Amino acid sequence: MASTVTLTVNGTTVTREVEERTLLVHFLRDILHLTGTHIGCDTSQCGACTVHVDGRSVKSCTMLAVQADGSTVTTIEGLAAPDGTLHPMQAAFREHHGLQCGFCTPGMVMSAVDLVRANPTPSETEIREGLEGNICRCTGYHNIVKAVMAGAEAMNGGTLKAAAE
Amino acid sequence: MANPNGIGAPVRRREDARFLTGRGSYTDDINRPNQTFAYMLRSPHAHADIISIDTADALVSPGVRHVFTGADMAADGVNSLPCGWLIHNKDGTPMKEPPHYPIARDRARYVGDIVAVVVAESREQAKDAAELIVVDYAERPAVASIRAALDGTAELVHDDVPGNVCYDWHLGDKAATDAAFARAAHVATIDLVNNRLVPNAMEPRAAIGEYDPANGEHTLTTTSQNPHVIRLLMGAFVLGIPEHKLRVVAPDVGGGFGSKIFHYGEEAIVTWAAKKVGRPVKWTAERGESFLSDAHGRDHISHAELAMDADGNFLGLRVKTDANMGAYLSTFSTSIPTYLYATLLAGQYKTPAIYAEVTAVFTNTAPVDAYRGAGRPEACFLIERLVDIAAQKLGMDPTALRRRNFIPKEAMPYLTPVALQYDTGDFAKNLDMALPMVDYAGFAARRAESAARGKLRGIGFATYIEACGIAPSNIAGALGARAGLYESAEVRFHPTGSVSVFTGSHSHGQGHETTFAQLVADRFGIPIENVDIIHGDTAKIPFGMGTYGSRSLAVGGSALVKAMDKVERKARKIAAHLMEAAETDIEVKDGRFTVAGTDKGVTIGDIALAAYVPHNFPLDELEPGLDEQAFYDPKNFTYPNGCHICEVEIDPDTGVTKILNFTAVDDFGRVINPLIVEGQVHGGIVQGIGQALYENCVYDEETGQLLTGSYMDYCMPRADDVPSFTVAYHEDAPCTHNPLGVKGCGEAGTIGAAAAVINAVVNALSDYGITHIDMPATPEKVWRVIHAHKPAMAAE
């Protein structure tokens, strides 16, 4: 059972024929070869697959590609500026060493951007609670929280705060 | 002029550029032309004879290319997955080492044991077909725990392993220890369970097998921490592929924590199947499979006693530990509860006599092997809990009792009664640094303030030492290691002065591409952008042992220094030639080679160009080129150590423990990149907190079913479970036997944290008449303690 889906992914409109059981994450990874979106669990908890659908963070492992038909999807590959300039949140993760193995990172960054769009000046507690749906095994979250704080400031037009040295 | 990206600089990571933009290349991101997909059909039973397997319907299912069983592998002469460390029993006989086939042959021994493999055109088609395979099982009773395994009447996991005992091993001087207990004024005792954990690297394991009939070459791309080890084990022992015809690539790897050291059956299966199928075969674990089949960690039951004199001086330590190996021996499983555990039982203390006995048992559970810390967290937890119990018993402050028994720095190097020689360490300094950071003096007031709000506050200490960079090879070999423990590096200068470094270490989060490049930039005074670190591909790098046991910088970094030494020796000769000076007059600083007493000088770039375009070059004396390789085999372990302090507050209504503060002071020797080091500590701490408060791998005692097989039931620490941390380190006691003075930082957090947390929890509950609570200290467990005991104060 196949269906045709049309989505705008990172600014480009794509139309593909897919098996209806195809998850959005498989559509992105296997069909569009956008492998920055990862799969870390099978129970919709780890958040490694987080992308934005119509401007909101969702777990792309828990959405069918056909459900996203007609939607606008942004993945980690679409976050930086076309000239390659990192999004302030990406830059903040680098500056504050908010990633180690990098596997949860795309989902974490997409969640952080969504979080800050909804709450431009989150407290540490709000950041920690807001990232409840993303599991990281490497960083102990400490530097992720610092990165999101700094990324929020930069997204609000401030300069990116440097990591303390 | 110091290099801004040199040693000691918090250089922002270079690898982040690809990880942050979704351009990492993890195994599952890689697709090969014409690839097929494997699905592993796993036993749903913990213990069952395989009577028959009917694959007929699966074979005709849409998209299916092949279905393989253990019999197919046996027919091809595929061997058992080897164990890398031979342990001898107390009586000198070797341990039991039953075969561990990639696909089970006659019997399945744990839920998740592979019984058949479907190869199809798509993942879903392979899975669809696997449901059509009919396996006729004859179930046997499951042996699901250590206690069950050692029950004299237990079913045997392996018919030729009586009593389910893999080995019965000991270390230390029993007579001296018994004598210490005979004259003890006080004895502190503990019975504890070190809870079983699932490592849970966020990237599930994956593997792609390829075979090129044109030249007979096999390629395995896999989620490994040590591709050469996999090549050696799989090529030489399992599949019989000569190493020059087998390439193993470990690309970007999404975390390991030990679980990706080992050679797993799936790696052999896809490599073997690719040749059978004639197309690439890819397998990626679903998280549920990871839970079932990744090697688990910890799982000890211990009884320990500490003998003290009247003043609290430690006289002797006696430890009896039963350790779960699971159903089969994973690659380094046997070494974990022995040489990486019992040897650490001295901790930071001058306990003169120690005797440890370890019984390793087989059970119908997933294999158990190294998980971050591997043996050392278990040792630290046992000692540090016992020391707290001793302090409680003596009515002493826990820091005072520790201080009284610390090995003084003046005693270094110090030979422990459990076979290690600590080279350096200043344990009192760690504590001196840490106590003001946590305002220990103000704790009583904080506890009272919590009590006023109806909450229970506790503080806990853990002073740990670990042994990293396991070595030297000859001694490890004498103790049963079946592999070398050196590391390799090659430093290849290019004609225009840029450098490619090939390292046998493997980075799966540790940031080698930055730290190792800092070493090169620092040494040769070149921009860090001119240095690339290449790792993870046996076709590119010299034979290396990979990354585990916090060894990368201490062993791999030292190999890199040795290779740079060789480069410099040659460069010196070239410089002397270029400047028409005597070699003995050449001075080297920050990559600049000058003639003493003159203003003549050349850079390493000039020298590299001369080496590759040898028009003006001492060709009669030197070969062209500037490309050197080195292997480094350490003389000793390194001994990172530190002091971790945790402060908790318990809500007696719910039993919930909240961590208010966690402070770590560590001695990692010299620090190359403080940003990365601190990140390693943070991550380690949370894995320790996870073990202490949240994580627990549970099998059903009766059926051997894994009850915590997903994130719905296995509790991973999340951002809102933990606070931010305070971490500090000192560099006053660098390692004495490696050229960088480094000790390693990868596991420290995990080693110290669990003990600090539980000591804090027990401290918070000190009015409730308990001396110990097993991990994880879940809300219900804590609540039960509170409700089972009336507070001592209330009874007064």
Place this chain on the structure above:
Amino acid sequence: MYNFTYHRPATLADAVSLLGSLEDGKALSGGQTLLPTLKQRLASPADLVDLSGVPDLKGVREEAGGLTIGAFTRHADVAGSDVVARVIPALAHLAGGIGDRQVRHMGTLGGSIANADPAADYPAAVVGLGAWVRTDRREIAGDDFFTGMFETALEPGELVTAVHFPKPDAAGYAKFANPASRYAMVGVFIARFGASVRVAVTGAGPFATRVPAMEAALAASFTADAVAGVTVPPDGLNSDLHASAEYRAHLITVMAKRAMEAMR
């Protein structure tokens, strides 16, 4: 997951007619429970009827002083709704604590209650507020809607279209989340309507139910202290790896107290 045929009707009538005519059809709402279930091959419906294209099922409006929330309204939209925050702030608080951010962006009210997970949050509000569940064919009282573990009063093919929540004078919700899954291990919703009080518990038993002893105690004195002394027997409560029935019973009292403290 197994293959299925996907439908996305544009009207409620079409959705109802599809679900009525398909042999083995299943409504797909936010999918946050259904899709994981399908991925694990624990269910194999032949057809999925996606409700996202039905405009009638979405949105929050004030009705008869209370709130009527369309079945396809996502948790994040309830949590973020100014109207909900004004009329029944405890309901906004509850919705804002379901799952995690990403789940709240997809999951829906109707999907949650039709699934009737014993550990879901919304059932506590449906029962605790004495809500009315509207379907394509009738209204079902909140007290009658949940009938067992993953069981409701819905007939085959019957579709939840909206839930009407009467406005209480005050309401509060407190939950003790399962540390692993973050579902409610025990969640207590308390609402006062004049002199009468409703107390509903989710997570503790097979389905959300009321606690008459607590309701009586709170009707006599609507204070946290009044409920602190009311204990609930553990009989019939869930018992699993994470919490015994006895501990859950204890937590009901603690969470009831906290729901009172969170009264808004």
